[in-house]
Amino acid sequence: MNHLQLIDVLVLVGYFSAVLGVAWWAFLKNKNESEGYFLAGRDMGWIAVGTSLFMSNIGSEHLVGLSGTGAASGLAVGHFEWLAALILLLLGWVFVPFYLRSGVFTMPEFLGRRYNSACQTYFTAISVIGYVLTKISVSLYAGGIIIQEATGIDLWLSAGAIVIFTGLYTVVGGLRAVVYTDILQTVVLFVGSFVLVGAGLDAVGGWSELVHKAPEGFFSMWKSASHPEFPWTGILFGAPILGIWYWCTDQCIVQRTLSAKNLGHARGGTIFAGYLKILPVFLFILPGIIARVLYSDMDASSSDKALPRLVMNLLSPGMKGFFLAALLSALMSSLSAVFNSCSTLITWDVFRKWKPDASEATLVSVGRWTTGLLAVCGLLWIPLMKYISSQIYIYLQSVQGYIAPPIAACFLLGLFISRINGTGAVASLAVGFILGFSRLVLELINGPQKDGLAPGTFWELFAEVNFLHFAAALFVVCSVVLWGVSLLTPAPELAQIEGLTWAHRGKGGSVKETETQSRHRLNEFLSVALVLLILGLWFWFR
Structure with missing residues (x-):
C-alpha cells in the first residue's frame, strides 16, 4: 500500500x-x-x-x-x-x-x-x-x-x-x-x-x-x-x-x-x-x-x-x-x-x-x-x-458520550410525558453538562497512567468508572431532574405540545406522514425479522 x-x-x-x-x-x-x-x-x-x-x-x-x-x-x-x-x-x-x-x-x-x-x-x-x-x-x-x-x-x-x-x-x-x-x-x-x-x-x-x-x-x-x-x-x-x-x-x-x-x-x-x-x-x-x-x-x-x-x-x-x-x-x-x-x-x-x-x-x-x-x-x-496527544484525541471522542444522556433524556421523556416542561429541560441539560464536563476534566487530570488522582477517593471513582456505566447513571440523574423540576413548575400549554408528544400526537394526514397499507405491513414484517436476526446473532456469538 x-x-x-x-x-x-x-x-x-x-x-x-x-x-x-x-x-x-x-x-x-x-x-x-x-x-x-x-x-x-x-x-x-x-x-x-x-x-x-x-x-x-x-x-x-x-x-x-x-x-x-x-x-x-x-x-x-x-x-x-x-x-x-x-x-x-x-x-x-x-x-x-x-x-x-x-x-x-x-x-x-x-x-x-x-x-x-x-x-x-x-x-x-x-x-x-x-x-x-x-x-x-x-x-x-x-x-x-x-x-x-x-x-x-x-x-x-x-x-x-x-x-x-x-x-x-x-x-x-x-x-x-x-x-x-x-x-x-x-x-x-x-x-x-x-x-x-x-x-x-x-x-x-x-x-x-x-x-x-x-x-x-x-x-x-x-x-x-x-x-x-x-x-x-x-x-x-x-x-x-x-x-x-x-x-x-x-x-x-x-x-x-x-x-x-x-x-x-x-x-x-x-x-x-x-x-x-x-x-x-x-x-x-x-x-x-x-x-x-x-x-x-x-x-x-x-x-x-x-x-x-x-x-x-x-x-x-x-x-x-x-x-x-x-x-x-x-x-x-x-x-x-x-x-x-x-x-x-x-x-x-x-x-x-x-x-x-x-x-x-x-x-x-x-x-x-x-x-x-x-x-x-x-x-x-x-x-x-x-x-494534541493521542490520549487527548481519545478523550475528545468521549465528549460525545458525556453530553449524550441529558439530550437523550429530553427527547425521549419529552415525547412520552406531556407534563415535562421547558424549565425542567433546561435544568436537566445544565446538570448533565456540569456532570459530563466534570467527568472529562477529572479524566484528564488523572491522566493516561491513572495516577493523577488520589487512589480510593470518590473523585478517582468518578473519573474511572466505565463510560457506559457513567452514561447510564447520568441518564437516570438527568431524567430525575427533568421530571422533578417539571412537577415543581407550571405544566406546558396544550398548544405548545400538540402533535409533539405521544398523548397528543393526533392522526396526521399530510403527504409527508403517509404510508400505504402494503408498505406499512412490509415494514412491520422486515422490522420483526431484523429484531429476530439480531437476537439470533447475539445468541450465536454469546
Whole structure:
C-alpha cells in the first residue's frame, strides 16, 4: 500500500470523477431552494435514505478503529453496530413520525418547539462545537494517515486535500449530493471490504481455522460486568442511551430521514440501514481478528495497524487503489454529512432567526458559505492537531458520550410525558453538562497512567468508572431532574405540545406522514425479522 501503481492511481481518479459528477448533477437539481439544498427536496426514496444513514455513520476512523479494536479484543465491539440496528427501528417507528409531522429542518428546532428557545440554542451550540472538535478533526486525522501510508504525501497536506475536495462537492450539491454520493460510496466500500475479508480468510485457512487460532474469547461478544471496555451491564443499560442520542436526535443522522418522500420511505430507510449495520462486524471487525492471527507480532498496543497491514500484504495492484477509494469513500461520506448538517444548523437555527424574512436563494447561499467556512475551520485545525496527544484525541471522542444522556433524556421523556416542561429541560441539560464536563476534566487530570488522582477517593471513582456505566447513571440523574423540576413548575400549554408528544400526537394526514397499507405491513414484517436476526446473532456469538 506504500507504493501505488499506475492502475491504482487510475482507479482513484475514476472514483473522484464519479463523485464530482454526482455533485454537479445534484447542483443542477437543487434550483436554489432551501429544501432542495438542506433536505434534498424531501423526495428521497428508502434506498437513498438507508444508505445515507449508514454511510453518515461510517468514517475511515470507524473502519480503522473497528478493525483495531477487533485485533485487540475480538468481536465485542460489534455490540455497538448491532445495537444500532435496533435503535434505528426506534428512530423509524417512534421518532420520525413526530419529526415529519412538525415539519422541522433541525433537531434543535424540534427541541425548541417542544420546550423553549434556550434548549434550542444549547443543542445548536453543543452540536456545532462537538462536530468541529470531534467528528471533523477525527475524520481528517484518520484520512490523512491513510493517504500518507498509501502515497507518502505529508499527513497534513493529505488532510487538507480531503477537506477541500469534500467541502467542494458538499458546497455545490448540498444534501442531495451527500445522499447520492453515499449510494456510490456504499457500493465501493462494501466491494472493497468483501475482497479484503475474502483474501484474509483465504490466507488464514478459512473460517474454522480463524476461530480456532484466534485468542480465547475473541468470538464471544458478552463479557463480564467487570470487563474494562465492554461490560454486559454497560452494553444493556448505557449503550442504548448513547444510541438513542446518536441515531434518534443527532442532526447529522436524522437529517437523512427528513429528506424522505414520506413516512413510508423514511421508515423503510431506517429499516434498510438497520440491516446494513449487521455487516460491519464481518467486514470491518473481522479483518482485525484476521490480522491478529496472521501476524504473531501484533498485540493490543499495535492493533490500529491491523487494517493497513492487511491491505499492504494481501491485496494486489489495482485492488489497493480500489480499497483506498473505499476508505476515502467512508471518510468523505461522514465528513460531507457533518459539513452539510452543520451548515443546516447554523443557517436554520442562527441565521434564519436573525433574518426571518430571508429569501430561499439567500438561505441556500448562506448554507454554501457556511459549509465553506467549516472546511476552512477544518484546515486551520489541522496544524494544531499535531500538538494534541493521542490520549487527548481519545478523550475528545468521549465528549460525545458525556453530553449524550441529558439530550437523550429530553427527547425521549419529552415525547412520552406531556407534563415535562421547558424549565425542567433546561435544568436537566445544565446538570448533565456540569456532570459530563466534570467527568472529562477529572479524566484528564488523572491522566493516561491513572495516577493523577488520589487512589480510593470518590473523585478517582468518578473519573474511572466505565463510560457506559457513567452514561447510564447520568441518564437516570438527568431524567430525575427533568421530571422533578417539571412537577415543581407550571405544566406546558396544550398548544405548545400538540402533535409533539405521544398523548397528543393526533392522526396526521399530510403527504409527508403517509404510508400505504402494503408498505406499512412490509415494514412491520422486515422490522420483526431484523429484531429476530439480531437476537439470533447475539445468541450465536454469546
